Amino acid sequence: MDKMGLGDGLDNLQHRWRHLRKVLERSGPFCHPDFEPSPDNLSFVMGSCKILVIGAGGLGCELLKDLALMGFKQIHVIDMDTVELSNLNRQFLFRRRDIGQSKAEVAAKFINTRIPGCHVTPHFCKIQDFDETFYSAFHIVVCGLDSVVARRWINGLLISLLSYKDGVLDQSTVIPMVDGGTEGFKGNARVILPGITACIECTLDLFPPQVTFPLCTIANTPRLPEHCIEYVKVIQWSKENPWDVPIDGDDPQHINWIYEKSMERAAQFGIQGTTYRLVQGVVKNIIPAVASTNAVVAAACATEVFKLATGCCAALDNYMVFNDVDGMYTYTYQAERKEDCLACSQKPKALEISGPEAKLEDLITILCESPKFQMKSPGLTTIIDGKNRTLYMPTVTSIEEKTRVNLTKSLGELGLEDGSQLMVADSTSPNTLLIVLKFATPPDVDMT
Numbered sequence: 001m002d003k004m005g006l007g008d009g010l011d012n013l014q015h016r017w018r019h020l021r022k023v024l025e026r027s028g029p030f031c032h033p034d035f036e037p038s039p040d041n042l043s044f045v046m047g048s049c050k051i052l053v054i055g056a057g058g059l060g061c062e063l064l065k066d067l068a069l070m071g072f073k074q075i076h077v078i079d080m081d082t083v084e085l086s087n088l089n090r091q092f093l094f095r096r097r098d099i100g101q102s103k104a105e106v107a108a109k110f111i112n113t114r115i116p117g118c119h120v121t122p123h124f125c126k127i128q129d130f131d132e133t134f135y136s137a138f139h140i141v142v143c144g145l146d147s148v149v150a151r152r153w154i155n156g157l158l159i160s161l162l163s164y165k166d167g168v169l170d171q172s173t174v175i176p177m178v179d180g181g182t183e184g185f186k187g188n189a190r191v192i193l194p195g196i197t198a199c200i201e202c203t204l205d206l207f208p209p210q211v212t213f214p215l216c217t218i219a220n221t222p223r224l225p226e227h228c229i230e231y232v233k234v235i236q237w238s239k240e241n242p243w244d245v246p247i248d249g250d251d252p253q254h255i256n257w258i259y260e261k262s263m264e265r266a267a268q269f270g271i272q273g274t275t276y277r278l279v280q281g282v283v284k285n286i287i288p289a290v291a292s293t294n295a296v297v298a299a300a301c302a303t304e305v306f307k308l309a310t311g312c313c314a315a316l317d318n319y320m321v322f323n324d325v326d327g328m329y330t331y332t333y334q335a336e337r338k339e340d341c342l343a344c345s346q347k348p349k350a351l352e353i354s355g356p357e358a359k360l361e362d363l364i365t366i367l368c369e370s371p372k373f374q375m376k377s378p379g380l381t382t383i384i385d386g387k388n389r390t391l392y393m394p395t396v397t398s399i400e401e402k403t404r405v406n407l408t409k410s411l412g413e414l415g416l417e418d419g420s421q422l423m424v425a426d427s428t429s430p431n432t433l434l435i436v437l438k439f440a441t442p443p444d445v446d447m448t
């Protein structure tokens, strides 16, 4: 009778999972068209379905608990962070004794002990430490991340797993991605079928840009404590550079130094409200986390995972926003694919730039600042006369030094012309992006 082969006794099969059996062994009007009611559906959830949870923070703890209680037994979790004191109010799988330990490892151990039969495998590392072989072993990937770059990277990786035959997508290579995000009292849950529905890059303009204050305000007319902190962070630190290193938001000495200098500046301008916590928040760009928002969004994501795994209900199509700032509000809509999406469109991406007189650094600025690209620190190579040529490579110091001189050269001087192709590598994607230069002003045509 132990069909799962996982030690579930008769009692468990009949009682523990009876609510699931009701939706998995009966048909209904909302089922996916391919759904076939059968006890096999539960066997799949409990026996073979492999889920990857990315992030073991506020959303990740909720997701692990939800998925484990819904019957999933083969769960992997990746997180590169360790438990901090400030996590304990909402990341409920952690206790004071866990401070300093890997979030993924502590969370996995907690779930495995608390929910018999569930097997969570932790990975204390970055998502970039694994390659396609690792990711292609999962049925569904669910993300509880606070980093847009990490989301974009995993999105790019799942898209790189797709295979096309004569331009037609091979459906068996699609690994669905369920993505949750929260910010204070707002959140969203979405279902991405790579190559089929809108991906992260298709909707990149939905992510708000990092909050920045105009430099003139920071320098001349500060009105808020944030302006004073930002002044110390941006201007005073680089001037005085107390430890001769970049700011480390996790170093209490650094935060303390910024706190004291910010207090001095705030006093000069008669500004109240500078606190150590605020300094931490501004320096690390921390958005306040609300436990209830995490719980709602994670529950929505876990439900989507269950729907995708079993087909017992059609999945979310495809973007749900949640807001409980004032009352409660949710809205679901179909985010659309972008025809020339950087990640999933399979088309060469055009980059428009003024003309051959534009400098390489102008081109890099476009890659970083335009809503379409939003890159972090792109490296560029091209092929000129059949030869590979590195134009700029910021990630390797020796190559950076050698190629730095190109930044102030014009595209014309570098041998680039309208229609030239560039290979661009950036931390926002595991794949190299091919872009085609498009000059706004075509070269003067000799009319004689």
Ligand SMILES: [Zn+2]
Pocket: 198, 199, 200, 201, 202, 203, 337, 338, 341, 342, 343, 344, 345
């Ligand atoms: Zn896309």
